[in-house]
Amino acid sequence: MTNQRPEADQAGDHSAAATLPTQYAPAEVEGKLYERWVAAGYFEADAKSDKPPYTVVIPPPNVTGSLHLGHAFEHTIIDSLTRRKRMQGYETLWQPGMDHAGIATQNVVERELAKEGKSRHDLGREAFVERVWQWKAESGGQISGQMRRLGDGVDWSRERFTMDEGLSQAVQTIFKKLFDDGLIYRAERIINWCPRCLTAISDIEVEYQDDEGELVSIRYGDGDDAIVVATTRAETMLGDTAVAVHPDDERYAHLVGREIELPLTGRRIPVVADAHVDPEFGTGAVKVTPAHDPNDFEIGRRHDLPSIAVLDERGVITVHGPFQGLDRFEARSAIVGALRAEGRIVAEKRPYLHSVGHCSRCKTTIEPRLSLQWWVKVGPLAQAAGDAVRDGRVAIHPKEMEPRYFGWVDNLHDWCISRQLWWGHRIPVWYGPDGEVVCVGPDEEPPSGEGWTQDTDVLDTWFSSGLWPFSTLGWPERTPSLEKFYPTSVLVTGYDILFFWVARMMMFGLYAMDGTPPFHTIALHGMVRDQFGKKMSKSFGNAVNPLDWMDAYGSDAVRFTLARGANPGTDVPIGEDWVQGSRNFCNKLWNATRFALMNGATVAGPLPEAADLSAADRWILSRLNATVAEVDALYDDYQFAKLSDALFHFAWDEVFDWYVELSKTTLAAGGPAADASRRVLGEVLDVTLRLLHPVVPFVTEALWTALTGRESVVVAEWPADSGFRDAAAEAEITTLQQVVTEVRRFRADQGLKPGQRVPARLDLAGTPLAAHEEAIRSLLRLQPAGDGFTATASLPVAGATVALDLSGAIDVAAERKRLQKDLAVAEKELAQTTAKLGNEGFMAKAPEQVVAKIRTRQATAEADIARITAQLAALPQA
RNA sequence: GGGCGCAUAGCUCAGUGGUAGAGCACUGCUCUUACAAAGCAGGGGUCGGCGGUUCGAAACCGUCUGCGCCCA
Numbered sequence: 038m039t040n041q042r043p044e045a046d047q048a049g050d051h052s053a054a055a056t057l058p059t060q061y062a063p064a065e066v067e068g069k070l071y072e073r074w075v076a077a078g079y080f081e082a083d084a085k086s087d088k089p090p091y092t093v094v095i096p097p098p099n100v101t102g103s104l105h106l107g108h109a110f111e112h113t114i115i116d117s118l119t120r121r122k123r124m125q126g127y128e129t130l131w132q133p134g135m136d137h138a139g140i141a142t143q144n145v146v147e148r149e150l151a152k153e154g155k156s157r158h159d160l161g162r163e164a165f166v167e168r169v170w171q172w173k174a175e176s177g178g179q180i181s182g183q184m185r186r187l188g189d190g191v192d193w194s195r196e197r198f199t200m201d202e203g204l205s206q207a208v209q210t211i212f213k214k215l216f217d218d219g220l221i222y223r224a225e226r227i228i229n230w231c232p233r234c235l236t237a238i239s240d241i242e243v244e245y246q247d248d249e250g251e252l253v254s255i256r257y258g259d260g261d262d263a264i265v266v267a268t269t270r271a272e273t274m275l276g277d278t279a280v281a282v283h284p285d286d287e288r289y290a291h292l293v294g295r296e297i298e299l300p301l302t303g304r305r306i307p308v309v310a311d312a313h314v315d316p317e318f319g320t321g322a323v324k325v326t327p328a329h330d331p332n333d334f335e336i337g338r339r340h341d342l343p344s345i346a347v348l349d350e351r352g353v354i355t356v357h358g359p360f361q362g363l364d365r366f367e368a369r370s371a372i373v374g375a376l377r378a379e380g381r382i383v384a385e386k387r388p389y390l391h392s393v394g395h396c397s398r399c400k401t402t403i404e405p406r407l408s409l410q411w412w413v414k415v416g417p418l419a420q421a422a423g424d425a426v427r428d429g430r431v432a433i434h435p436k437e438m439e440p441r442y443f444g445w446v447d448n449l450h451d452w453c454i455s456r457q458l459w460w461g462h463r464i465p466v467w468y469g470p471d472g473e474v475v476c477v478g479p480d481e482e483p484p485s486g487e488g489w490t491q492d493t494d495v496l497d498t499w500f501s502s503g504l505w506p507f508s509t510l511g512w513p514e515r516t517p518s519l520e521k522f523y524p525t526s527v528l529v530t531g532y533d534i535l536f537f538w539v540a541r542m543m544m545f546g547l548y549a550m551d552g553t554p555p556f557h558t559i560a561l562h563g564m565v566r567d568q569f570g571k572k573m574s575k576s577f578g579n580a581v582n583p584l585d586w587m588d589a590y591g592s593d594a595v596r597f598t599l600a601r602g603a604n605p606g607t608d609v610p611i612g613e614d615w616v617q618g619s620r621n622f623c624n625k626l627w628n629a630t631r632f633a634l635m636n637g638a639t640v641a642g643p644l645p646e647a648a649d650l651s652a653a654d655r656w657i658l659s660r661l662n663a664t665v666a667e668v669d670a671l672y673d674d675y676q677f678a679k680l681s682d683a684l685f686h687f688a689w690d691e692v693f694d695w696y697v698e699l700s701k702t703t704l705a706a707g708g709p710a711a712d713a714s715r716r717v718l719g720e721v722l723d724v725t726l727r728l729l730h731p732v733v734p735f736v737t738e739a740l741w742t743a744l745t746g747r748e749s750v751v752v753a754e755w756p757a758d759s760g761f762r763d764a765a766a767e768a769e770i771t772t773l774q775q776v777v778t779e780v781r782r783f784r785a786d787q788g789l790k791p792g793q794r795v796p797a798r799l800d801l802a803g804t805p806l807a808a809h810e811e812a813i814r815s816l817l818r819l820q821p822a823g824d825g826f827t828a829t830a831s832l833p834v835a836g837a838t839v840a841l842d843l844s845g846a847i848d849v850a851a852e853r854k855r856l857q858k859d860l861a862v863a864e865k866e867l868a869q870t871t872a873k874l875g876n877e878g879f880m881a882k883a884p885e886q887v888v889a890k891i892r893t894r895q896a897t898a899e900a901d902i903a904r905i906t907a908q909l910a911a912l913p914q915a
Numbered sequence: 916g917g918g919c920g921c922a923u924a925g926c927u928c929a930g931u932g933g934u935a936g937a938g939c940a941c942u943g944c945u946c947u948u949a950c951a952a953a954g955c956a957g958g959g960g961u962c963g964g965c966g967g968u969u970c971g972a973a974a975c976c977g978u979c980u981g982c983g984c985c986c987a
Contacts, residue, residue, distance in 0.1 A: 059950065245987085392987085440919070441985075448986090533985090568927065568939090570983095590952095601938075602928080610927050614939055621952045632949030678929075682937070697949080778956090785944070785956040792947040818947070866934075873933095878970030887933050887971090894934065 057634065057743065061627035063591025063620075067735045071185050079123070079751045080190045082130035084517040091127035092525040093119055094506050095191065096538075097199065099138035100173055101145050104183035106565040106573065106599075107531065109583040110609060112189050113596040113732070114562060114677060115529045120190055120731035121672055122526075124755035130522050131190055132509050134197035135178055139461040139498045140234050140398050146172050146460075162459050169460050183584065187592050188734045190751070195518075197509045199501040200462070206479045207508035208462045208501050211549055213478040216466075220414045221454075223474075227331040228453050230406035231396040232352035232365075236457040237410055239497060240450060241536055242397045249388035253373055254320065256381045257306075258297030264289065264308065265383050267319035269391055270329070271376070272368040274299070275356050276347035277306060279325040281336050284310035286321050300381050301358075301372070309340045328407045344407055352404050365404070411455040411464060411494065415544065419449045422543035425554045431543070434560045434675050435605040438532055445536050446543075454497045461495030468492070479513075503541030506555035513549075523550065527558040532606055535561065560675045561606050565599070568612025586616050593733035594620035600732045601685070603677035622685060623736045626729070629693045630722055630740040636704050638719040640745050645713045647763070651703065652808065654717040655766035657696040660687065661721055666758040668728050677732075684729055692721055695774065702812040719744065724756045769805045772835045773813065776806065779834040780817050780841075786851045787830075787843065791818070796842040798822040803836035831911070833904050849912050856909050863901040870895035 074080065082092075093115050098108060115131060123129040146169050147157055157165040184191065197204060215221040228237040254267045257280055264280055277299055282289040289308065296305040313336065314323055327337030328344040337344060347356045352365040359375075360368050376382050394403035423446045425431045426439065433439045455464060465477045470488025477483045483491065504512070506528075510519040524546070530539060539559055546555030566572055567579040574580060586595050597619040602609035647655060664687045671680035696718075703714040722744055730737040730750045741750040789795065797819035801807050813819070819841075828840035830847050870891050873879050880888065 057949090060952070061950095437920085444918070444986075536985095566927095570927065604929075607928090612927080612939080615927085617952075618939065621950095624952050625950065628950035628953085630949085635949070682929085686937085693950090694954090781955060782957085788944075790947095791945045791955060869934085873971080876970060879933095880970080882970050883933075890933075 057627070057631045059628070059631075061591075061620075061624045061736060063593060063623070063735060064588070066739050067186070067188070067592055070735055070738050071188060074190070074749070074751055075185075075193060077749065077751075079749065080131065080192050081194055082128055082192050082518075082522065084521040086128040086521070088126055088128035090130065090522050090526075091119065091122040092130045092132065092522040093527055093529065094132040094509060094525055095134060096528075096530045096534075097134050097136040097502060097505060098180045099141055100135045100177040100198070101138055101141045103179045104187070104583055106581060106583045106611065108180065108184075109187060109595060110565050110599045110603070111529060111531065111562060112184065112187055113599045114560070114603060114675075116187075116189050116596075116734070117600065117677065117731035118527065118529070118672075120734065120751070121755060123190070123751070124727070124730070124753060126754075128521070129190075130192055130195070132195055132197070132522075132525075133181070133184070133189070133191035133193060134505075134509060135180070135199070136498055136502050136505075137198065137200040137461065139456055139458050139495060140236065140238075142169060142172075142177075143458050143460040144234070144398070157459060165459050186584065186587055187596070190734075195509070199498065199505075199508075203511065204501060204504070204508045205462055207504050207512055208496065209465050209477075209479040210513045211504060211545060212465055212496070212500075213476055214549070215413065216476040220418065221411060221476075222414060223409060223411050225407060225409045226412075226453075227329075227334045227405045227407055228410055229394065230350070230404045230408070231399065231401055232350065232404050233399050233401040234396060234458075235350055237406075237408065237453055237455060238396060238398075238403075239453050239499070243394040243403050244397045244400075245392045245394050247390050248393040248402075250391055250393065251369075251373075252319075252386040252389035252391075253376075253382060254384040255300070255324075255376055256383050257300060257324070262292065262295065262297045264292060264297060264322050265320045266322050266324045267384075268324055269389065270326075270369070271373050272354065272360075272365055273326040273329045273347065274324055274372065275302060275354070275358075275360065276326045276328050276345040277324045278327060278337065278342045278345060279306050279340065280308045280322055281311045281314050281325050281340075282308065282322045283314045283316040284312055286314075286316045289322060300379060301375060307340075307342075309336070309342075311336050311339060329405055331405055334407065346407060348404060348406070350406075410453050411466075411492075411496075413452040413454055415449045415452050418544035418548055419446050419540070421547045421552070422446050422540055425543060425547060431554045431556065432558045434558055438535070438561050438606055441532070442535060442540070446540050449540075452497075454500050455492075455494040456497055457493075458495050461498065462501060464492040464494050464496060466492045499538050499541050502538050503545040504549070505538075506542055506546055507550055523555070524553050525556045527560050528556040529560045529562065531564060532561040533564060535559075562603060563606060563608035566608050566610045568610055568615070570608070570610050581611075581613075586613065590616050590620035591623060591735065593623050593735050597622065597681065597733050600677045600681040603681075604679075605675055622689065623733060625689060625693060626726075626733075626736060627740065629688075629697055630726075630744060632697060633718050633722055634743060636700075636718070637715045638722060638744065639715050640719040640723050642716065644716060644720055647761075649709070650713055650717065651710060652766045652769045652805075653696060653699045653703070653812075654713060655763040656770040657692065657721055658717060658761055659763040659767055660691055661724055662758045662761050665724065665728065665756045669758070681732055684725070684732075688725055688729070692725065695770070696721065698816060699809075699812050702815045706811070726750060727753055727756050772804055772837075773806055773809050775835045776804075776837050776839065777813060777816050780819075780832060780839050782855075783830065783832055783841075783852070784817070786855050787848050788851075789843075794818050794820045796820045796822050796826055796844075798826065798828065798840040800838040800840070806837060831908075833908070846913075853909065853912055856905050856912075860902065860905045860909070863898045863905060866894060867898035867902060870898060 096111065119129050119131045150156060160168060212221065229240065229243050231238055250269045252267055252269055253271050254265050255271065256263050256265050258264055266280060280297065282293065292308045293310045296307050299306050313332065314321065325333045325336050325342065327334045327342055328346040329348065347354055348365055349355045354360045354363045354368045360371055363371055373382065395401065396403055423443060426433060426442060433442055467475045467477060467484050467489050469475065469484065475484055506525050507519060507523050510516060510522055512519055528539060542555050571577065571579060583595055594616050598611055598616045599609060602611060664683060667683050668680045671683065700714045700718055704711050726737045726741040727750060738750050747753065795818065799810055799813065801810060806813065822842065826842050829843045831838060831840045873891050874895060
C-alpha cells in the first residue's frame with residue numbers, strides 16, 4: 038500500500054480506495070509499518086506514567102536460537118494480550134531480551150574454534166569468554182530481527198541479556214543472599230554428568246528414553262559364598278564396594294555380614310542388607326557402586342561403604358588393569374568377555390530395553406558421577422512457590438495444569454546450580470589458603486593475596502533466568518521501573534517448560550521481592566505440531582521455518598492461524614493450507630474495506646439515531662456490540678482460539694456476506710439512507726479492525742489508517758460494547774436470509790446460472806420484509822414481473838412467497854427430490870418432538886423453557902410438512 | 916511401575932444434561948462492477964465399544980480397547 042501518510046487523508050476520501058490494489062500484498066506493508074511503530078515509540082513503556090501498568094516479560098529465547106513456530110505461537114499470544122491492554126489504556130510493557138544459554142552457546146563457539154584446530158583451553162578462560170562475546174555481537178540473537186518480522190510490540194529500548202552488567206549484579210546479589218541464609222551449600226553428591234559437555238547438568242536437563250542395552254547376570258564369590266547379581270552396567274563392577282540384598286530375603290540371609298570376592302579385582306566386598314533392594318527384581322541381589330549410581334550412593338551412605346571411582350570425566354576407565362583407558366561402552370563388553378572367560382556369566386539378556394538418561398543438549402548418555410557441586414536448598418523456596426498457587430495469589434491457566442505444577446514443586450530435589458563451563462556467571466566464592474570459603478556480594482571486594490582463588494565453575498543459566506521478572510526491571514536497585522512494573526501481570530509459556538523456569542521464577546521472585554509473586558497469572562499454551570498432530574522435529578522432517586510462511590503469506594496469516602488453534606493448554610496443529618486460509622481472510626478483509634472506501638464509508642460524526650437506521654443497519658450494529666462483548670470476555674479468559682473464531686465468523690459470515698451485500702442496494706439508491714449506511718459501514722469496519730488488530734496487527738493497521746485517516750490503530754481505543762441490541766432487527770434479517778437462501782437453493786437445483794436474471798413476483802405481506810424487496814431482488818438477480826409473467830414455480834418460505842417465471846418447464850424431478858428430502862427431515866422432526874411431548878416423564882420433569890422449545894419445534898415441523906406437501910402436490914406430474 | 920490426559924465429519928479440532936458444529940478438504944454451478952486468495956448451493960458423523968444414572972447423555976458414573984504426555 039502506498040498510503041504511508043494516512044494523516045494526510047480525509048476519512049472517506051475516495052482516493053484512499055483508489056490506492057488499494059485488488060489483492061493484499063503483506064510484504065509491501067509489514068516491514069514499513071513495524072519501523073513506523075518503533076519510531077513512534079508506541080511500544081515504549083513509561084515508568085512515570087499515571088496509567089495502570091500491564092507487564093509481560095518475554096520468556097527469554099536463547100541467544101543461539103532462531104525463530105521457530107513455538108516462538109511465533111507464544112509471541113502471537115503475548116503480543117495480542119499486550120496490544121489489547123495498550124489499547125485499553127494500560128501503561129504496557131512487553132519486556133524483551135535473551136538468555137545466555139551456557140552450554141549451548143559455549144558449544145557453538147567451541148565448534149567454531151575446532152574448525153580452526155583449537156580448543157578453548159588453547160585460548161584460556163579470559164580470551165575464550167571474550168571470543169563468546171564477539172560471537173554474540175556478530176551472529177547471536179538472530180531472533181530479535183525475526184521478532185520484528187512477526188510484529189512483536191516489545192520495548193526495544195529495554196532489551197536485556199542475562200549476562201549484562203545489571204543482570205549479573207542481580208545474580209551475584211541473590212547468590213550472596215541465599216548463601217548467607219544457608220540456602221546455598223556445597224556438597225559432594227552423585228550428579229548428572231555429561232561426558233561430552235564435561236559439565237554437571239540438573240535433573241530436568243536429563244531426558245529419559247528406552248534404550249536397547251543388556252542385562253547381565255554375574256556370579257560373585259564362589260562355593261557357598263556365591264551370589265548372582267544382575268546389571269546393565271557391568272563396567273562399573275570394578276568400583277563395586279558391596280552386594281546388597283533385602284533384609285527379609287531368606288535366600289541370602291546366611292551371607293549378610295560376610296565378605297565375598299569381587300571377580301577380576303581380587304578385592305573382598307561385604308554383603309549388606311538394605312530395605313531398598315527389591316527382592317522381586319532379578320535375583321534379588323544387587324551390586325553396589327556408590328561412586329557411579331545415585332541409589333548405590335545412598336546405600337553406601339547407609340552402610341558406610343567406600344566409594345571407588347573407576348571412570349574419568351570423559352567416561353574412560355581409570356583403574357589399573359587391562360581395562361584402563363577403555364571407553365565405558367568398550368569396557369562393558371571387555372569386562373563381560375573377561376567374566377565369561379572365567380565362567381561367571383550366568384545369564385545374558387540382550388537386547389534389554391530399559392530407561393536411560395541422556396543429555397538434553399547433546400543426547401550423550403548421562404554418567405552419574407560423584408562430585409563436589411553447589412546446590413540450592415529448595416525446600417522453603419519450593420514450599421512458598423507451591424503455597425502462592427495454593428492460596429490463589431497466582432492462578433494457573435488452564436486450571437487443569439495445576440496438579441502438574443504441584444506434583445513437581447512439592448517433590449523437588451535440591452537443585453545443582455554449578456556448571457563446569459566458562460560461559461556464564463562465575464560463582465562468587467573465593468577459597469583461601471587455609472581452607473577459608475568466602476562468598477562475595479556485588480559491592481564487596483574479593484579477598485586478595487597469596488593463595489586466594491575464585492571458584493572456577495559458573496551458574497546454571499536457569500539461575501539467572503529465574504530472576505528475569507525483576508532483574509530486567511533493575512533489581513536489586515529499587516528503580517522506578519521496578520516500582521511501576523513489578524509484579525508482572527501474566528507469564529505466558531509452554532506447559533512443557535513449566536518446571537524449567539516458571540517454578541524457578543516463582544521461587545526467586547517470592548524470595549527476593551518480599552513474598553510478592555512475580556506474576557498473578559501463568560497462562561500455559563501447548564506445543565506447535567504439524568497438520569496431522571505430530572510433533573515437529575528436524576529428524577522427522579516435518580519441521581517448518583515460520584519465516585518461509587511469513588514470506589509467502591504474511592506474518593498476519595501465520596499469527597492468525599496460530600491464534601485460531603490456541604485453546605488453553607492444548608497443542609496447536611498447523612499446516613500450510615491453514616495459513617493460506619488465514620491469508621485469504623486477510624485478503625477478504627482488505628477487499629471489504631476497499632469496497633467501503635470506494636463507496637464513501639465514513640467514521641466522521643456520531644452514529645445516526647436508531648430511528649434513522651434501516652433494519653440492516655440496526656441488525657449489524659446489534660451484532661457488532663454483541664461481538665465486542667464476546668471477544669472481551671474471551672480475551673479475559675485467554676481463549677484465543679474462540680475469540681479469533683468469533684471475529685472470523687462475524688466479519689466474514691455477517692459483515693462481508695450479508696451487511697455489505699445489503700448495503701449495495703441502499704448505497705445505489707442514495708439519499709439519507711445511503712448516508713446512514715456509509716456511516717454504519719464505517720463504524721462496523723472501524724470497530725472490527727480494532728478488535729482484530731491485536732491478532733493481525735499489520736493488515737488492520739493499513740486498513741484502519743486508510744479508513745479513519747487517524748495516526749495508528751496501535752494507539753487507538755479498544756472498542757467498548759455500547760449496549761445497543763435490537764432483537765427485532767436481528768429476527769428480521771434472519772427471515773430475510775431464510776428467504777434469500779431458499780430461493781438461491783431453488784435456483785441452484787434448477788441449474789440456473791448465478792448471474793441469470795429471472796422475472797419474479799414477491800409476496801412479502803406475511804413478513805416484515807416489505808422494505809427489503811429491492812435488496813432481495815438484487816441478491817437473487819430477480820427482475821420485475823413484466824407483461825405475460827407466468828409463474829412456473831412458487832416458493833413459500835418464512836411467510837413469504839416468491840413466484841418465478843423460468844419461461845419453460847422446470848426440472849420437476851430435481852425439485853421433487855429436494856422437497857422429498859426436506860419432507861423426510863420435517864417428518865422425523867415431527868415424530869421426535871411428538872414422542873417427547875407424549876412422554877409423561879418428560880412433561881413432568883423437563884423445565885418449562887425446554888418443553889416450550891419442543892412445542893415450537895413441533896409446530897414448525899407441522900407447518901413445514903403442510904407447506905412441502907402442498908408444494909409437491911403443485912408440481913406438474915412427470 | 917506411578918500420575919495426568921485424549922478418543923466427535925476425510926484431516927485438525929470446538930462443544931461440561933435439551934435440534935451434532937467450525938476450519939481445511941470434497942461435489943456442482945459461476946469472472947454477478949470489493950474480493951476466483953472469491954461467490955452461491957450441496958454432500959458427509961449409529962460422537963471408540965459395552966453397561967449404568969436420567970424424562971432426556973457426545974457430555975455424568977463404571978468398565979473395556981486404543982493412543983498420547985509427564986514422572987520414576
